[in-house]
Amino acid sequence: MTDDRDLSLVETLDHLLDRGVVIAGEAVISVGDVDLLYLGLNVVLANVDSLTRAEKRAGGGPRRAIEE
């Protein structure tokens, strides 16, 4: 359990933007004791009523990487 239940931005986004729900772009952020987490977000809208449109646009699954 996180000590103070203060769920970090990284953890929150990791749950919220996982698997096919995420965006395109890159960013370097520093959160808590995770020094430089390099998020290669490849977000595709979970646009449930227009999945076909989203699939056409997506052209690949979510992509993430951590660089130390």
Place this chain on the structure above:
Amino acid sequence: MADILYVYAIGVAGGLRAPSVEGVDGSSAFVVVEQGSLEALTSRVDEAEFSQEEIDRKSTDLDWLGRVGYRHQEVVAALRETSDAIPLRAFTLFSGREALRGYLEREAEALGEVLERVRGREEWTLQIGFDERKWSRSVESRSPALARLAREAEKAPEGRAYLLRKKMDEERRNAAREAEQQLVAEIEQHLASALGAPMVVESRQKRSGTFPQIDVLLERARSPEIDSVASDLKNRYGAEGIELTLTGPWPPYTFVAEKRP
């Protein structure tokens, strides 16, 4: 400017109480859309702000992404204090009431099954991290092939020892991959026998390079158990350089997204 619906969660009709926190639009003006036995909690948002193009454009703006993410999470977490709603991922959008009603009607049976599956349960995530130096020593001790090469290199004359060391570098990569898979399987096994709860294992491959993690769907009343199981695992694997982090309780985002077992 047209409005579209940003959907947070789906629950049993009449069961969702609008929470007193801010929605993704910064207001507490939630809209409940009902269809048959189900309903969804939504916010009316500006189509221009939440279009695919605009979201793509703002995807690197972590202030914006974080604001939407935290608000989404707060709404869903507050909602689940009073009901067993199905939590949806961030950026689930419908073009309007009719589209959302159509979805609730078409998917009523499947959504009912998901509701049943997550009823009274929460998600916990065990992240498996590595201390590079300690873990690489551990990989050597877990790999008979590497240990054999190391012994041979020690005894071999310099020329051959050099070649053997090069071979070891190659072998080390394979061994590291295998050791990690073995470790994740061991931890999964331990969690399964201690908790007997549904799990989703997200390997490094599945997470496209990030550390692996295991998600567990646990009944609310059993939350203290996973804390103690995680402590056991930390004691067991700490010396090998394994850094385990347990986060939760989360709304069961992962288990809602999983296909039926």
